[in-house]
Amino acid sequence: MELRHGxxxxxxxxxxxxxxxxxxxxxxxxxxxxxxxxxxEDLLQVAMMxxxxxxxxxxxxxxxxxxxxxxVAYTTLIDELRRLGARKEVALEEVEEGPxxxxxxxDPERAAGAxxxxxxxxxxxxxxxxxxxxxxxxxxxGHTVPEAAELLGWDAKRTENxxxxxxxxxxxxxxxxxxEP
Amino acid sequence: MSERRPEDETLEAxxxxxxxxxxxxxxAPGTPxxxxxxxxxxxxxxxxxxxxxxxxxxxxxxxxARAWRLAKAMxxxxxxxxxxSTGVGAEAPSxxxxxxxxxxxARRVWQGRPAWAxxxxxxxxxxxxxxxxxxxxxxEDPERIRGGAAEAITSGVPEATALAREQFVIRWxxxxxxxxxxxxxxxxxxxxxxxxxxxxxxxxxxxxxxxxELPAGARVLWQVEARLPDGSVxxxxxxxxxxx
Numbered sequence: 001m002e003l004r005h006g007x008x009x010x011x012x013x014x015x016x017x018x019x020x021x022x023x024x025x026x027x028x029x030x031x032x033x034x035x036x037x038x039x040x041e042d043l044l045q046v047a048m049m050x051x052x053x054x055x056x057x058x059x060x061x062x063x064x065x066x067x068x069x070x071x072v073a074y075t076t077l078i079d080e081l082r083r084l085g086a087r088k089e090v091a092l093e094e095v096e097e098g099p100x101x102x103x104x105x106x107d108p109e110r111a112a113g114a115x116x117x118x119x120x121x122x123x124x125x126x127x128x129x130x131x132x133x134x135x136x137x138x139x140x141x142g143h144t145v146p147e148a149a150e151l152l153g154w155d156a157k158r159t160e161n162x163x164x165x166x167x168x169x170x171x172x173x174x175x176x177x178x179x180e181p
Numbered sequence: 182m183s184e185r186r187p188e189d190e191t192l193e194a195x196x197x198x199x200x201x202x203x204x205x206x207x208x209a210p211g212t213p214x215x216x217x218x219x220x221x222x223x224x225x226x227x228x229x230x231x232x233x234x235x236x237x238x239x240x241x242x243x244x245x246a247r248a249w250r251l252a253k254a255m256x257x258x259x260x261x262x263x264x265x266s267t268g269v270g271a272e273a274p275s276x277x278x279x280x281x282x283x284x285x286x287a288r289r290v291w292q293g294r295p296a297w298a299x300x301x302x303x304x305x306x307x308x309x310x311x312x313x314x315x316x317x318x319x320x321e322d323p324e325r326i327r328g329g330a331a332e333a334i335t336s337g338v339p340e341a342t343a344l345a346r347e348q349f350v351i352r353w354x355x356x357x358x359x360x361x362x363x364x365x366x367x368x369x370x371x372x373x374x375x376x377x378x379x380x381x382x383x384x385x386x387x388x389x390x391x392x393x394e395l396p397a398g399a400r401v402l403w404q405v406e407a408r409l410p411d412g413s414v415x416x417x418x419x420x421x422x423x424x425x
Contacts, residue, residue: 019262027254031205031247070259071220078216078248118207118243121200125240134233137240140201141249151222152236153229167193 020066021048024073043080047073117179124173132166139163195378204246211244216252219245223252334405334417337383343425344401349387351403351422356415359407366403368395392424399424 024047028040051069121140125133131154138148149159174180221227222235238245337352344350351364362380366387375391387401395401401424405417 019265023255023258023262027251027258030254031250066262067256067259070255070262074220074252074255075216077251078214081247082213082244114203114206115209117200117203118209121204122241122243130237133240134236137236140197140204141239141246141253142201143253150225151232153232167197171196 017048017052020051020069020073023070024048024077028077039084043077043084046080047076050076117174120174120177120179121170124170124177127173128166128169132162132169135159135162136166136170139167195376204243205250207243209243211242211247214242214244214248216248219248220252220256223249224256333415334407336417336420338420338422340421343398343423345425346392346395346397347389349389349392349401349422349424350384351387351420352384353405353417353420354383355417356407356409358409359415360410361408363406363408364403365406366391366401368399368401395424397424 021044024044025040028043051073125137128136134152135148135154138151143151145156145160145163148163149156152159154162218227218231219235219239222232225232227235235245235249239249240246334353334355337354338344338350351366353362361378362383362385363376363378364380364385365376367375375387377385387403392401400421402419402421404419407415407417409415
C-alpha cells in the first residue's frame with residue numbers, strides 16, 4: 001500500500017491499519033445493539049483479518065485506498081452481523097424446544113423495550129406520506145438537514161420542513177401507541 | 182421564522198435521540214441486506230431515485246437500517262482517512278449539527294451584523310433595565326428573573342452562593358405533586374443552553390463539561406419545570422448562581 005502522509009502513511013502501513021481498526025471500533029460501538037457489545041471484538045477481528053488477507057494477496061497494489069479498505073471492512077461486518085442474527089434465531093428455536101442458558105448477553109428488558117419502540121417507529125413511518133417518511137428516516141439515522149437533502153435530491157428548506165412535519169406526525173402516531181418519546 | 186421556543190427544540194432533540202437509541206438497540210433481524218447498494222446510496226454514488234428506494238428499505242427494515250448506520254459511519258471515517266492520506270481537503274470535515282442546533286445557528290446569524298447586533302443589544306439592555314426596575318419597585322429580588330408567576334418552586338441554593346464547576350449542584354423545593362422535573366441551564370448570553378429531562382429528584386448536578394466554556398464568576402441561570410400528574414407543566418422563576 002502506497003501512502004504519502006497522515007496516519008495512513010509514514011514508515012509503516014500498519015499505522016493505516018491501526019486507524020482503520022480504531023474507526024471500525026467506533027463505528028461498531030455506535031451502530032451495534034447493546035446485546036452485541038461482547039461480540040464487538042470478534043466482529044472487529046473478522047473484518048480486520050479480511051482486510052489484511054486482501055492486502056496480503058496483492059501487496060504491491062497501490063489502489064488499496066482507505067475508501068476501498070473501509071468498504072471491505074463494512075461489507076465483512078454486514079456479513080458477520082447477518083451470520084450472528086441467523087445463529088441467534090437458531091438459538092432461540094432451541095430455547096423454545098427446551099430450557100437452556102440464553103446465548104445473547106445484555107439487558108433483555110432494555111432490548112425488549114427498544115425493540116417495541118423501534119417496531120412502533122417503523123409502523124408509524126409507514127403511515128407517513130412518502131416524502132416525509134424518507135426525510136424523517138434519514139433524520140433518525142443521524143443525518144443533518146443538508147446531508148438528508150443531498151441524499152434525497154431535494155432542497156434543504158423543503159427537506160427541513162418535511163422533517164419537522166414528519167416528526168410531528170410520528171410523535172402523534174407514537175402517542176396513540178402509548179409511546180411518549 | 183419559527184414560532185417554536187428553544188426549549189421545544191431541545192425537547193425535540195432529546196426525544197429524537199431516544200428514538201435513535203431505541204433503533205440502535207433494536208435486535209429485530211430484518212431481511213438480507215444488499216450491503217453494496219446501501220454503501221453506494223450512502224456515498225451518493227447511486228442516482229437520487231435509487232437512493233430514495235434504499236431509504237424506503239431503511240425505513241421499513243431493521244437490518245437495512247443497521248447497514249445504513251454502519252455505512253454512514255464507515256464512509257465518513259473513510260473520507261477522513263482519505264483526506265489524511267492525500268492531504269486534500271485541508272478544511273475541517275463537515276460537522277454533524279443537530280436540527281435544533283442548526284436552527285439555533287440560523288438565529289445567531291444576525292450576530293455577525295454589527296448594526297443589528299448593536300440595536301438588539303440596546304433593546305436587551307432597555308428591557309433588562311425595565312425588568313429590574315419593576316422588580317425593585319415590587320420589592321422582588323433582582324437575582325430572580327422571569328417566570329415570576331410560578332412562585333411555588335423555590336431554589337434551595339442561596340443566590341449569593343458561587344458553585345464549583347465540578348460540583349455545580351442545584352436544588353429546589355415545592356410542588357409536592359410533581360411526577361418529574363426538567364431543568365434548563367443557560368449562560369446570560371444564551372450561548373450555553375443545557376436541558377435535563379425527566380429528573381426524579383429535586384436536585385441536579387450540572388455536568389462540568391457543560392460549564393467548560395464559562396469563565397469563573399459567570400452568572401449561570403437555571404429554571405426548573407415540574408410535570409404534574411395531569412400532564413401540565415409548572416415553571417419556576419429563573420434562579421441565578423455564579424460559577425466559582
